[in-house]
Amino acid sequence: MVSTSKIKSVDFYRKIPRDLTETSLSGAGLSIIAAFSMVFLFGMELNNYLRVSTSTSVVIDKSSDGDFLRIDFNISFPALSCEFAFVDVSDVLGTNRLNITKTVRKYSIDSKLNPTGSEFRSGPIANAIKHDDEADEEYGEGSVTLDARNFDRISHQHAILVVNFYAPWCYWSNRLKPSWEKAAKVIRERYDPEIDGRIILGKVDCTEEVDLCRRYFLVQICRNHIQGYPSIRIFRKGSDVRDDHGHHDHESYYGDRDTNSLVKTMEDLVAPISLQSRSASNSPPTKMKDDAKRPAPLAGGCRIEGFVRVKKVPGNLMISARSASHSFDASQMNMSHVISHFSFGKMITPRVMSDIKRLLPHLGGSHDRLNGLSYISNPSDSNANVTIEHYLQVIKTEVMTRSYKLVEEYEYTAHSSLVHSLDIPAAKFHFELSPMQVLITENSKSFSHFITNVCAIIGGVFTVAGILDSVLHHTIRLMKKVELGKNF
Incomplete structure (x- = not known):
């Protein structure tokens, strides 16, 4: 077995008996300063280790x-x-x-x-709206002209009121006009307003009845509004009258605009309504081809x-x-x-x-x-x-x-x-x-690098303090010898 004395022989840190050492006031002061320095530098190194650092570069995307x-x-x-x-x-x-x-x-x-x-679901958008091929100048006037004075009265007299909101300068309004008037005449003949009264077709000139168009049809904000012409709206009598403003909820028609399509649409609207009731409030909803009829927006914004x-x-x-x-x-x-x-x-x-x-x-x-x-x-x-x-x-x-x-x-x-x-x-x-x-x-920062820096801080401060203490100690001894020499 290896003896204890042989093991002690490899001791790097050989001890000096305390009887052979002495303390000094200057050494104590340097030791205190060194200790504070070690703690301060250790704190700075720890803060630097914990702090997140980044590098920024600009590269091709x-x-x-x-x-x-x-x-x-x-x-x-x-x-x-x-x-x-x-x-x-x-x-x-x-x-x-x-x-x-x-x-x-x-x-x-x-x-x-x-x-x-x-x-709000806009539904499928048709690629082209069908119109009558030829304009017939002898179509006459089949629809009822509506204004702010008679709109409410007529809408309450009929189970269904279908209105064409148009503008005279509008190209599409002018294309619709012959078909609309001819369809209105056909519907008037088949469903006489005086006898039947279940449906009637009307029209509103939005350049003349601006307030009426804003009220039932168009967007209003600070007196400005969007105008889309022509727009065909379907008003139903009965439970569709809104309590908040007294206005009618209504639906928009987006189907074809030729005479036959318009007449077919109007007949589909009338079909569920009995002649005796003349009310659409309890009638089942009518489904039209190609989603031609959908609820109109309840408000002007989106x-x-x-x-x-x-x-x-x-x-x-x-x-x-x-x-x-x-x-x-x-x-x-x-x-x-x-x-x-x-x-x-x-x-x-x-x-x-x-x-x-x-x-x-x-x-x-x-x-x-x-x-x-x-x-x-x-x-x-x-x-x-x-x-x-x-x-x-x-x-x-x-x-x-x-x-x-x-x-x-x-x-x-x-x-x-x-x-x-x-x-x-x-x-x-x-x-x-x-x-x-x-x-x-x-x-990322290496923990081993952090430990190395901590050891360097402790060893470095200890070494520098030791050097300063040695220099200070020898200087004091030298000064004392010089002073003793002068006295003798």
Whole structure:
């Protein structure tokens, strides 16, 4: 067995008997200073070890999310009816996607942005509305001319009142007029208003009866309204009278506009109503071909929310009023809107965003910079045909963290303006993506490096303090010898 003395012979730290050492006041002072220095430097090293550090670089975009980018939005239009609101996407490569409905939802809202019902479903859009091939100038006047004085009286005299809201300058209104009058004459002959009274067809000139059109048909906000002509509305007598304003709920007709189709539609409406009751309140709903009849919006505004996927090239997201069979008075259109949300890329959960902000407090500040902003246009004689444009420059930021591995964030700058245009006013979002991306990487720190630095701090301070103590001790002894020499 190895003896104890042999083991002691390899001791690096040989002890000096306490009887051979002495303490000094200067050594005690240096020891206290050294101890405080060690604690202070250890605290700084520990803080540096625990602190998160990052490195930032700008590289060519090598996105892991492919060639397409998601745009989420929630925008409220107080003066745009859901009936005519369309969402379109285009880009510089020639891609044009019109009337996106699969990932977009629309809700009718009032002028205070409050919802007025469930989701508004516009139904399938016909590629072409059928009209009579030839205009017959001898069609006569078959429909009843309605105005603010006789509208309520006539609507309560008949179980069903079908009204054509038109404008004399409108091309589509003029195309409908012969068919409408001929269909009205046929219906009048088959269902005599004086004897039968179950249905009657009427018409309203919205250039003359502006208030009536606003009341029953069009959007109203601050005296401005969108006009889509012609619009055929179906009013039912009875329980359809709303208690809040005394107005009639009504449905919109979107089917063909030739005489035969109109007559067939009117007969389908009358069929469930008995001649004795003359009331549509208890009648079963009538289903028409190709979803030609749908509820009209309950209010004049529309909230549009959802998302679209676009290519990562400069492009446009546009929301506007459009119809293949209606005309619009562009000078009276109001595209004012309030943006509740507008962002690019995948949605980051609040928990992840909160953790990321601890790493990078500034991150996310420009992720949704349009949120909560309002853009108001007040069309008038001197300020008409106003398109509201937003120019967005988008850049991607990738954050590599130890906990979440990879977080992708799109931030953007926004510049907005009101532009006068000869076209139908719209709300346009022009977006342009940067080919570069910012890469932020969280730097990991080695625990062994931390321990090495701590040991270096302790050893270094101890060594330096020992050197200073030795120098100070020998200096004091030398000074004492010199002083003793002078005394002798």
